[in-house]
Amino acid sequence: MIKNKTTIEYISNNRVIQIICDTDTPIDIVKEALAKFLQYVGNIEDNAKNQLAKIEEEKILTDDSPLEG
Numbered sequence: 001m002i003k004n005k006t007t008i009e010y011i012s013n014n015r016v017i018q019i020i021c022d023t024d025t026p027i028d029i030v031k032e033a034l035a036k037f038l039q040y041v042g043n044i045e046d047n048a049k050n051q052l053a054k055i056e057e058e059k060i061l062t063d064d065s066p067l068e069g
Helices: 025-062
Strands: 005-012 015-023
Touching: 015 025
Parallel strands: none
Antiparallel strands: 005 015
8 A cells, every 4th residue: 555644844953853644634633643742741851850859859868867977
């Protein structure tokens, strides 16, 4: 089977981002997919922030411990 595809491309800082879909994909489905992508990226950001906060908290607890000796 041969299918035509539509590609949307965005270039920023020499990074190429492409979205490829069937040419007959309804716009509302494209928008839904984009919303899911944003949600996915937001989850990655949230997880990274939580990990950094945990590391910082552990560092503060370690730095605040009394010195022995």
